[in-house]
Each structure stands twice: as C-alpha cells, then as structure tokens.
Amino acid sequence: MTQILCHADILAKGTQIRLTRATLAPTRPRTLHDHDFYELFWVQNGRVRHHLPEHAETLDEGDVVFLRPGQAHALQGRGEHALVVSLCIHPTAVKALAKRHPSVNGHLFWSKGAPVRNHRDIRQLAALNHAAVQLESSPCDTLAAEAFLLPLCAELTAESFADDIPVWLSQACTAAKSPAVFRNGSAGLVAIAGKAHPHVSRMMRKHLGQTPSDYVNRIRMQHAARALTTDNEAISVIAADCGIPNMSHFHKLFRAAHGFTPLQYRQKFQKQVVQPT
Structure with missing residues (x-):
C-alpha cells in the first residue's frame, strides 16, 4: 500500500516550502510514497537508488x-553516507510560478512525463547548496520559495x-555536461550516446543545429568561464581540465565564445583576487 504524504502535515502555517536533509539507509524501502505537494530533491553525497512504480534508477x-x-x-x-536534500513545496507556489512564467510549461515540475532528472556539476551543486542555506535561514514564505525556485527553474528550463x-x-x-564526458570532446558525447x-x-x-564538437565546446567554455572567475588555477590548468x-x-x-581572451575575462570578472600568471 502506497503511503500518502500531505503538505498540511509538513509545512508550518504561513510557509510555502520546507527543506529537509536525510542520510538514507541501504535497505530497500518496503513501499513507495505519494504526496499532494511538489517535491524537489538532489543527491548531496554518495549514490542513491530511486524507486518508481515501473522501474528503479541509480x-x-x-x-x-x-x-x-x-x-x-x-x-x-547505495553504500555509506548517501545524503539527499529534499524540498516539500506547496502546490500554490509552483502553480503561481507557471502562471507568471508560462515558458516553464512542459519542463521540470510542469513536464507531462516521468519525473524530470537533471545534473549539476560541482560548481553548480555548490551554488545550489548556497541557495539552500539561505532558504533555511529564511521565513520559508512565498518570497523565499520563489527566491530559491525561480533562478534554478530558469536555468534548467533554458537547458531543456x-x-x-x-x-x-x-x-x-x-551527460556531456559532466567533466568526465566533455574532457573527451565530441568522442565523449558520442561514446555516451552509444551510437555511430x-x-x-x-x-x-x-x-539542435549543432555538431557534437560545437555542443561539447560550448559546455567546455562555460566550464572554463566559471573556473576563471571562481578558482585561482593557472589558465593552462583550466584548459587541461x-x-x-x-x-x-x-x-x-x-x-569565440566570450569575446575575451581567458586572461581578459578573468581580469574583468574576477575582482580582488591575485591573478596567476
């Protein structure tokens, strides 16, 4: 029998969102649970087996x-130290976002298919965790819910x-957004696709109107731009990464991607940091 979770039992009066951190046991769950709210969760540490009615995925x-x-x-x-961060979100908060921003329809919460899965790289995950910390210290009201959800939904919708x-x-x-794949260039994307x-x-x-090389190089240059403004690594190290x-x-x-050389980009957008030569 499926357990039903209700937002009225989870969300405090006047709140629209609640964040929970949980270390998962390695034992197989006895049953699935359903809910009358929208749920967003991410794997903070380790690996997790996600059980759905028709199948399970890692x-x-x-x-x-x-x-x-x-x-x-x-x-x-899966194994030790499997940690997830989960958000219970009031249905009215999610519906209000879609009403004001119709471009999200068909994506993420508003997709008609199976639960939507995305991946955040190490820097994107750090940004997501920073937003989660801010949410935890907020009143968790409508404004706080939107401050957390809107940037994430806008970014992921643009990537859909x-x-x-x-x-x-x-x-x-x-998958090509992972360094383990894009470091191998178009060959990495083709290999993960499993096609000729x-x-x-x-x-x-x-x-997409792009070649595999075009697509992977765009991801590489986005990765390089983030690294140039958040790390102090030498440019040659970032290029190799x-x-x-x-x-x-x-x-x-x-x-070609950013209109600046890597050094010019770093000097323009990374402030008050000693630049490596």
Whole structure:
C-alpha cells in the first residue's frame, strides 16, 4: 500500500516550502510514497537508488529530481553516507510560478512525463547548496520559495530540450555536461550516446543545429568561464581540465565564445583576487 504524504502535515502555517536533509539507509524501502505537494530533491553525497512504480534508477552526486503530486517514489542509499536534500513545496507556489512564467510549461515540475532528472556539476551543486542555506535561514514564505525556485527553474528550463528530440540524444547531451564526458570532446558525447558518430552528428544537426564538437565546446567554455572567475588555477590548468591542453586552440575557442581572451575575462570578472600568471 502506497503511503500518502500531505503538505498540511509538513509545512508550518504561513510557509510555502520546507527543506529537509536525510542520510538514507541501504535497505530497500518496503513501499513507495505519494504526496499532494511538489517535491524537489538532489543527491548531496554518495549514490542513491530511486524507486518508481515501473522501474528503479541509480542517482549520482549532483543529480536533481523534480516530482509532481501523484508521482509515487522511494529512496534507498547505495553504500555509506548517501545524503539527499529534499524540498516539500506547496502546490500554490509552483502553480503561481507557471502562471507568471508560462515558458516553464512542459519542463521540470510542469513536464507531462516521468519525473524530470537533471545534473549539476560541482560548481553548480555548490551554488545550489548556497541557495539552500539561505532558504533555511529564511521565513520559508512565498518570497523565499520563489527566491530559491525561480533562478534554478530558469536555468534548467533554458537547458531543456524539445519534446521531439530522441531520448538517447537528450540523455547524452545532458551527460556531456559532466567533466568526465566533455574532457573527451565530441568522442565523449558520442561514446555516451552509444551510437555511430555519423548518426549522432546527423541527429544533433537536425534537432539542435549543432555538431557534437560545437555542443561539447560550448559546455567546455562555460566550464572554463566559471573556473576563471571562481578558482585561482593557472589558465593552462583550466584548459587541461576542459580537455584542451593545446593553449592556442583553447584561446581561440574561448575568445569565440566570450569575446575575451581567458586572461581578459578573468581580469574583468574576477575582482580582488591575485591573478596567476
């Protein structure tokens, strides 16, 4: 029998959102639970087995899942120190966002399919955790809920794919945002797709208007830009971390993407930090 959780039992009077941190036991859950609220959770540490009515999937650190009311599920730790951060969100808060920002419809909470899963890299996860700390110290009212949800939803909606894109391609493109994949360039994306390179290239041109190299290099340059403004690593180290040890090629790609050389970008956007040479 599925357990039903109600927001009236979880949210304090006058609040719209509640954050909970939980270390998961490795034992398989006896049953799934359902809820009348929207739920957002992410894997903070370790690995998690996510049980759904039809199947189960393994989630890694940085994976974020959006669930609607009526989507039953359960969580199980994989190994030691499996930690998740979970948000219970009042239905009116989520519906209000969609009413004012119709571009979110069809994405995340507002998707018509299975629970939506995204991945945050180490820096994006750090930003998400920073926002979570701010939320915990807030009144958890409508303003606090929107201050947390809106930036995240706007960013992830912009990263979403059209409904007609093949599932294998959308999954490969999402996986390509991981350093373990994009460091290997277009070959990493093609490998994770599990298809022949010409087929992947044709489908990416059709659905995204980009080649695999174009797509991966855009992700690499986004990663490089974040690193240049948040780390003190030498530019050559950042280039190598992107999978581009050839500095001439790295500079060419970065200037094309951002309009500055890497050093100019760092000097313009990283303030009051001693710059490495």
